[in-house]
Amino acid sequence: MNVFERYAPFIRNYIYESGWQILRGVQNAAGDVIFSTDENLLLTASTASGKTEAAFFPILTLLEENPSKSVGVLYIAPLKALINDQFERLSRICEEADINVTRWHGDTTQTGKRKLLRKPSGILQITPESLESLMINKHMEIVSLFHDLRFIVIDEIHSLLRGDRGLQTFCLIERLCKAAGCDPRRVGLSATIGNPKAAGDFLACGSKRKTLIPEFDRGKEKWRLSMEHFFNTAPQAGEDKEDSISEPIGYKAPTGANPGLAYIFEHTKGRKCLIFTNSREECEAVCQNLLQYCEFNHEPDRFLIHHGNLSASYRESAEDEMRDDESLVSICATATLELGIDIGRLERAFQIDAPFTVSGFLQRLGRTGRRGEPAQMWFVMREDHPEPRAIMPEMIPWYLIQGIALVQLYIEERFVEPPRLERLPFSLLYHQTMSTLASNGEMSAGELASKVLTLSAFTRISQDDFRKLLLHLIETDHINRTEGGGLIVGITGERVVNSYKFYAVFMENVEYSVRSESQELGTVVKPPAIGGKVAIAGRVWVVEEVDHKKRAIYVSLIKGNIPAYFGDVPGDIHTHVLEKMKEILCTNATYMYLMNNAKVRLDQARACFDMAKLKDRVLIHLGGNMWALFPWLGSYAFLALERFLKIHCAKELGLKGLSPVRPYFIQFSMSVGEKEFYKIVCKKACEDIDPLSLVYEKEVPMFEKYDEFVPDELVKKGFAYGVLDIEGMKKRVREWEKFL
The missing domain is CATH 3.40.50.300 (P-loop containing nucleotide triphosphate hydrolases)
Incomplete structure (x- = not known):
């Protein structure tokens, strides 16, 4: 179809005024799906390719032709800054058609929110956390706000495919649609989707529609x-070379x-x-x-x-x-x-x-x-x-090799990490259970289960596990039974639910606001004592006062240089990245983007790798009883291997002092030789391994924000069955049989 001619006049005017000569492939493809079908749409195209306009031009055309009687488009984005940016762009596009655009997040004023509640219409832009707040605090307004919702647009959907925040977003979408009685189409936007089919299925979760993923000429990436x-x-590694870029340059x-x-x-x-x-x-x-x-x-x-x-x-x-x-x-x-x-x-x-x-x-x-x-x-x-x-493992420049692997995986294979769909999200189950109860008021256990367990995120959660969770929450006062046998949020639960931090499911640290006179600089974790120093906003400040009740630190600017601390940032590295790292160390391939020092350092690493004969084995002897194992596994399979060796193999191997450098290598001492190591480990990997056996005695491995409110039994189960990649680990160990 001629997509441009199908656009509303105000859209065509906007295109003329913007000086566009032709529509891009992504815009024609999106227009075809939105105008010609009633299905969901996953739009994957490079950054700055015009995805936002590609989705919104046909959506706004349909909205202008047949105005909705409530909010017509719900736009969900992972960052407030992204919403602010798109708010300006969409407002300019919608101005001529008088389509209202409202942004709703923690940094916006109440004026626009009150106006929308009085007269719901147009486009609502929101973060997952603000949507959670809306579902709890404005539950009675959900029908009037969304009963005629036509589209849900999820921007940067790839950022929501591998953790609880993405599952929370889709729980909220399903709950909203059921509460409002609407059936909107979903549109996902991203520049980086590794497995479009899996992402499309994820986008359609709980929807009655399938997801279309149009193909179009994306042009050449430069x-x-x-x-x-x-x-x-x-x-420096290349300092003796004439063309070294690390020679002195024009500054002090x-x-x-x-x-x-x-x-x-x-x-x-x-x-x-x-x-x-x-x-x-x-x-x-x-x-x-x-x-x-x-x-x-x-x-x-x-x-x-x-x-x-x-x-x-x-x-x-x-x-x-x-x-x-x-x-x-x-x-x-x-x-x-x-x-x-x-x-x-x-x-x-x-x-x-x-x-x-x-x-x-x-x-x-x-x-x-x-x-x-x-x-x-x-x-x-x-x-x-x-x-x-x-010793040898410390001679490898791991970041350099990892960086090359990331670049080459995309150049050679167009590989991008796929969604993580195999998890058991008990932390999120607690969160959505409490949110549903806070939104709806008193409910029977059956009603609560029918609203929560039917959400797509919890298809792997059994009714028995949900019952265990509810009983635990009743015991811990997060939920109370009424005289009539119904369930309501308990006193302890209210303290959790009524905090603004409840709306987020990602892990947060206890933070203190840092203030200099009337200006708020930001937040930090673990405030120093008075007279101590804190680093924030790129500068160093001396602490003059700490108010623990208000969680506020009052500071003055000084000169200096100290480390900052905001909490740990864990990595999630895919196994394919580690496999590519090994390939890079095994070959003599050259990479045009490497500068002189990097080329020399890569050559040094390859020479060291070759000397250790790691191309044809994964275990090297470091001297005495010390060994180093290079499994080439991603974060969660590496973690499973680490525990498998400690718990299932340690006795027969005489294993001691196991020290991992995740996810690159593991050092340890053992009393057996190389052949015996492979024999014992491969034999153990062929046995049935109960995932729960990889949880240490007395360990309750809390990975997610609300794990502390979940029964220990379920936390262990969620970690063992949903975090550890046991199958990935076993597959790799079985490959070591060739060394026997």
Whole structure:
């Protein structure tokens, strides 16, 4: 069909005014599905390809032709900043048609929310957490708000495919549709989907429709990649080469300066860049160091910071500065700027060390390359010099090899991590049980089970396990029985449900607000004593007062450099990434994007790997009774192997001092030789392994936010059957039979 001619006149006018010459493939494909079918749509296309417009142009056309009697489109996004960005874009598009756009999250004012409640219409933009709040606190308004809901658009859907937050989102969608009596179509948007079929099935969960995934000409992706390696102190791997890029360049460096950050400082000058780190602590440390470079060289500050613990005003001011085409600042960021926020014409992104996933790499790369320019990323891989007597595993530059693997997996195979659908989400089950009870008021156990267990997220949860959960919650006062036998939220449960933190299912630390005079800087974990120092917003502050009741810290700005702490950030690395890392170490393949130091360091690693003969084995002798095992398994299969060796094999192997460096290698001492190791381990892996046997005695492995309120028995079961990749581990161990 001619999609352009099918668009509403106000959409065609917007296209003319924007100077578009033709529709892109993604826009024609989306228009065909939305106009010609009644099915769900999964739209996968590269960053800045026009996915948002591709979905909304036909949706808004249908909405203008037949206005809804309630909110017509529910737009769900994982980040408030993404909602703010899309709010401006959608408001401009909808202005001529007088279609209302409302954003609803923790940083927005009540004015727009009250207006929507009085007269529901148009588009509502919301985060999963604010939708949870809406379902609980405005339960009586759900029918009037959504009874004629036509579409649910889920942006950056890939970010919701591998954890409780995504399952929560789809629980809320199903609950909302049942409560409002509506049957909207679903549209998922993403630049990085690894298994479109699985993602499409996930999108359709609880829906009566199938998901269509249109094919179209995506054009050629153009990237500019570079990857350089730095030891944290001299000399560098390629320093003896004439073309070494680590030679002195035109600026002064503070004493003890980190060569990798010096490289970033030099190559961000006069440019607008993003500098990605893998944790908030690292983000703060990098920003502090780069600001010290500015001071040392008598330059104006040109580095800003952006992460989830900063106040909204700090984050938004950084975003606004980046949107200014005249500004040449750079932002040190975490995943908060990984998703599709338009922050202007960025020349390049830097990535410090390797990200955990191919998806993360692609999203970060996609922040650049907008407005017709190729996407550009510079990797900066860092490590300490190995100690003079370091043993073989410590001689490998793991981040460098991991970074190459992530890039090559996408270039060669278009691999991106698939959804994680095999979990037993007992923490989320608690959360949705309490949320449903808080929303609906008194219910019988049967009614509660019929509303909760029928949600698609809980298809693997048995009625018996749900009964155990309810009995435990009654015993612990999270739920009370009424005289009539009904169930209501108990006093202890109310304290949990009534907190604003209940709306989120991702793990949070107890945080203290950091304030300087009237300005809120952000939040930190574990406040220091008065007179101590805290690092936030890229600077160092001295603590003048701590108010534990209000969880507030009052600070003053000082000079200095200290580490920050916001809580642990675990990685989730797929097995295929580790397999690719081994392949890279086994071959002599060259990679055009490697700079001189990185090339030399890769050659050194390959020589070390070859000398250890690891191409043809996975176990090496380190001397005496010490051994190192290289299983090439992802995070959850590696964790299963670690426990399998300790619990099922330790006695026969004489295993002691097992020390993992997850997910790369395991060191241990044992009393048997190499052949005997393979014989014992392979034999044990062929036996039936009860997943619960891999939980240590007296251990209650709490991985998720609400595990503490779940019976220990179910926490152990969820970990054993839903977190540990036992089949992946057993498959790998059985491959070792060839070494016998």
